[in-house]
Amino acid sequence: MPTGLDSLKHIVVLMMENRSFDHMLGSLTAANPQIDGITAQLSNPDTTGAQVKPQPLAQFQGQLDPDPDHHFPAVDLQIFGGDTSPNRVANMQGFVKSYFNQQEDVGHSQKIMYYFAQNQLPVLTTLALEFAVFNRWFASIPGPTICNRAFAHYGTSFGRVDMNPVYINEPFKNIYDRLYNANPQHTAKIYYYDTTSSTMEVANLLQNEPALFATYQQFLDDCNKGNLPDYSFIEPNYSDHDTDSGEEVANDQHPDHNIQAGELFIASVYNAIKQNANLWQSTALLIVYDEHGGIYDHVVPPACTPDKFPASASDTGTGQPFAFDRLGVRVPAILISPWIPKGTVVNRVFDHASIPATITKFFLGNYSPRSPRETSADVFIEPNVAPVDPARNLLSLAAMRNDCPDFDV
């Protein structure tokens, strides 16, 4: 039976910054019990031993300052609750303790448990309820931004768990080179917001292959004119800055940047695709966050296939090496297409290595070499090769929906 896979020509990934699933989408359990979000049983101990429950008191800005620690040792504390014994079990009980370490203020540390009410985030929550929301999409590493974003480009961070990875001359090609060097050739772009915000993929891609990059304005033009490449990766604006045309407010949603500015940006990306009818029917948009940013989530990250490049004890900062055999904390992830049934909830496990895995399998089929983490990562769009397993195909509708939401931006 033909499905949306037959129409699919473009895949777009928008990667936002530093928010956990429970923080952004946890409220949706009330609207759809299949969504694994906030329930009454959840809590974390503070440093006095009192149990702190998640509450819908998150604010758009000014609340998570200082920026919650999300480097490897802090995330280890958040996941394992401070247990460093050899046979420890992950319990997600260390978030308040971790945030306390930054200011030693018990009241302030409890804010790490706050989440957004559904009506505060009309864009993200609407998209999650209308299309496919992932109950088990995790950051690739229990650590910070750059190494997690590396997994989206390379399927590995080449053993790095920090913010200073350099991948030049490493054995696994990034997804863009794979597509450009394929026969037949495919097209791909990384759209950064503007040159003032630039990209987080500086050391390797920007420095060596600047032709891969274009601005967000170019993305809007490409959508309008139907010139979108096969694969697009969008980066938000990472800073408040002035431009020749006025002020630009950061829209990456990284604490302490404004959440509503990010909502507008997400809606803008969605609208740009939807407003071109040909593009809308032939595009799938994935919205995902790079990591949890130190903010509470209740789902224990699962074990995974170890990567080829372990991190040493001195690299991790915990006194223990890391084999990349456990995923990071869960993040929001939503797949959007008019071919996805409303209210889809996906329970399979994904991480950012699923991005190059999906793009590679969909556009190129078999490809090697790829990292062990990428080869074992699940794909969120099935390759359009018969027979397609209907249980795994998210773009499963036989006819395109005409009831998809529109946003007034």
Next chain:
Amino acid sequence: MALIHVPRPNAKTAMNPDRPVSGLLQAQIHHLLEAEKNLPLRHRSDIYVHAIKTEGEAAEYIRHVTEAIHEAHEIAAKKRRRGIAIAAAAEPSAAKSPSAGPGKGAGKKKAKAKK
């Protein structure tokens, strides 16, 4: 489905270019500094990155180096194209030249045509 209104942030409070630089922007600056060291001298900034304290200052440096990287690559590409154009221009003129005779140039042209 009804049109969903998306509220805008408070313009007075959302924008703060004086916000201290986050660890993320610090990492981005560090990466750009490394990239800047590989640029030809004329493309480098005179911004002292250790003195960058705010998002606004970080943004200025990030823009300078990002644009410089693109510019340096464009100049290199132009030079490459010019080199190819000179070589291409030289090739047929050699073939046309009576003094060149039917030797090298013509042979090359034929070989290319076969491809």
